[in-house]
Amino acid sequence: MRVLIQVRPTVDVVAAVADPAIHITAAEVLGAQSDVAIDHSYAPVAVPGYRHGSPEPYSLAPEHATVLVRGEIADADLTTAVPRLTESAPITGVFADPIIEGVLTCGDTGPVGNWNDVGNLLHTTEFAAAGLTGKSVALAIVDTGINAALVEKVRGGSITIDAQRGWNPAGVTGKPGQFPVDHGSMCAFDALIAAPQATLLDFAVLRSTRRGGSTMDGLLSDALAGYAQLRTVLTDQPAASRALVVSNSWGSFSPQWDFPVGNPGNYSDNPSHPFNVIVGSLEAAGADILFAAGNCGRDCPDSRCAYQDRPIGGANSLGGVLTIGGVDTTNTRVGYSSQGPGRLTDRKPDVCTYTHFLGSTAFGAGTPDTGTSAATPVAAGVVAAIRSQWPATVVSPAQLRDILRRTAIRRGSTPFDYDYGFGVLDTAAVLAELRKVAVRA
Secondary structure, three states: OOEEEEEEOHHHHHHHHHHHOOOOOOHHHHHOOOOEEEEEOOOOOOEOEOOOOOOOEEOOOOOOOEEEEEOOOHHHHHHOOOOOOOEEOOEEEEEEEOEEEEHHHOOOOOOOEHHHHHHHHHHHHHHHOOOOOOOOOOOEOOOOEHHHHHHHHHOOOEEEEHHHHOOOOOOOOOOOOOOOOOOHHHHHHHOOOOOOEEEEEEOOHHHHHOOOOOOOOOEEEHHHHHHHHHHHHHHHOHHHHHEEEEEEEEEEOOHOOOOOOOOOOOOOOOOOHHHHHHHHHHHHHOEEEEOOOOOOOOOOOOOOOOOOOOOOOOHHHHOOEEEEEEOOOOOOOOOOOOOOOOOOOOOOOOOOEOOOOEOOOOOOOOEOOOOHHHHHHHHHHHHHHHHHHOOOOOOOOHHHHHHHHHHOOOOOOOEEEOOOOOEEHHHHHHHHHHHHHHHOO
């Protein structure tokens, strides 16, 4: 099994790992270990320490942070090797590094509306008139990479990709905005419906592959390394105008890729897994993070869904992220949109927005943009548009999530249900509420 090994080396080593100007190897962090084959191609990553009760709970100070390296333990040796490793003084934990995949749909029906219909439902004309276009806002598409030429062709105009702040996992070749047409291009197109002037950051995490894997076969460790890079993107921004939106249309589909629930190394149900910690720390620093609910809805589950119940797990179910379900342009939940409760937070998904419409044509002319994979960047575009005028220092990510939930269009008789969450995103109501916030500010 692929694993992430959490190490607490000396403060000098932690400081060196956290400094992007210093190159330090896994061997320098961990030394030789007979129980694990260390992946020396994976650069060590510093993860903030979490301090319960502190007003600033996430700390990258060398005395608080830890370092992660990646390795592999033979499946037959797991029960004996993991305890031996965790008895070693510098090692503080061994965690699952599950495969992550793009959230594709099993839906076989044709498109329901098109991207112009989605724009109308999102009131993008009203947003643009108010100056809410995503201008100067960084919007990271964490996926298979973007093909800018396709997006520009279908949109009929140029888009902005910041190549300097894009990122590839080790071993992945390709330049930001120049990847083959795939899932990431669909996500980029859909994000720009509401935020046409946003600056896209191309994070081609799902291009990483394991031996024998497919092109959609990323590893959580690569997403973790990408999030460490995103933290630098965020902290390099002036605090007063800080705005980073992160769209994630992927998740882990099978408990067989994970340690069992209850094992300290588990990902799906463990808020202390390093990836869940680093996502929480990025949100606490001011980023808006959106994750797809997934396509494991009981009416039409994706064939890969292997969780018997509660399929929204890991980071997709964190309280600090906005978890997005899918509806079609009639405001009706699509059958494959995963229902809650979430594994880490009961009330998931948070809200739904639009999917299954004719948009990017990334998968062929006449083929809809589908899944909560499409709904998530649609919502991320709305958030990026809002950040044009309300940076995180004025409306925090937590406050914005609260507004999006409170103003959502209810689809049932209760304030919340596991099908729609708090309802369907209502951008007109959100804008009205934000204007009240601005008056109060």
